[in-house]
Amino acid sequence: MNRILFSALLAFVSVLLSMKLLDLPLASWIAGYLRTYGLDQDNTQVPDLLLITVVIMSVLCWTVYVLLRRRNIHDRLSTFCLVTGTVLPLSFVLKDFLKWVFGRVETRTWLSDRGAAGFHWFAGREGLSGFPSGHMLVYTPLLLALWHFYPRYRNYYGLAWSGLFLALIATQYHFLSDVIAGAYLGALLFLGVRHAYRRTGWR
Numbered sequence: 001m002n003r004i005l006f007s008a009l010l011a012f013v014s015v016l017l018s019m020k021l022l023d024l025p026l027a028s029w030i031a032g033y034l035r036t037y038g039l040d041q042d043n044t045q046v047p048d049l050l051l052i053t054v055v056i057m058s059v060l061c062w063t064v065y066v067l068l069r070r071r072n073i074h075d076r077l078s079t080f081c082l083v084t085g086t087v088l089p090l091s092f093v094l095k096d097f098l099k100w101v102f103g104r105v106e107t108r109t110w111l112s113d114r115g116a117a118g119f120h121w122f123a124g125r126e127g128l129s130g131f132p133s134g135h136m137l138v139y140t141p142l143l144l145a146l147w148h149f150y151p152r153y154r155n156y157y158g159l160a161w162s163g164l165f166l167a168l169i170a171t172q173y174h175f176l177s178d179v180i181a182g183a184y185l186g187a188l189l190f191l192g193v194r195h196a197y198r199r200t201g202w203r
Helices: 002-036 050-070 076-102 107-113 134-149 151-170 176-200
Strands: none
Touching: 002 107, 002 151, 002 176, 050 076, 050 134, 076 134, 076 176, 134 151, 134 176, 151 176
8 A cells, every 4th residue: 555655646746747847848849859850740640549459459358368267267368368358448438537537738739839738627628638648548557467467578568668658758749747647547557457356356
């Protein structure tokens, strides 16, 4: 419990400091740097594969899990499929709900008119869905599941996670604080689902 509280406090302080000190200057610097090299928002894109990833991975995981359970097989793969098949749809629903609740101005919207990069509570919609980062909230628990159950390739998972973290900021999809919050919430969700299944004895 103390670890959870400490991590929550650390995440909160990191997000708050980023909002106050880093988000806007970093976004402005990146925008200026990209313009220097003839790049703009139209050609700095991150593919939005969240829904496709969630649907395909969830269906695949639950299919494999059911087939293994019917054969009375309880191994690492079945547990991985159970946890991943649960956490992915939960993370997708959570990111949509939180984006609607916070209604934060998106980075690209702010860069277009340099208005207030604030929150419009319970008004999340196009242009107001920056917080938290949905990509980080969905892909963090997926990569953590791989990290936990298949540790042999942890270096690759870490590179993939770091690359996504940086790409979301460099392509001006999110402020730094959006990405930090999404990563933390995704990690917390994974740990919560894994802990819940452990306590109930599900495998």
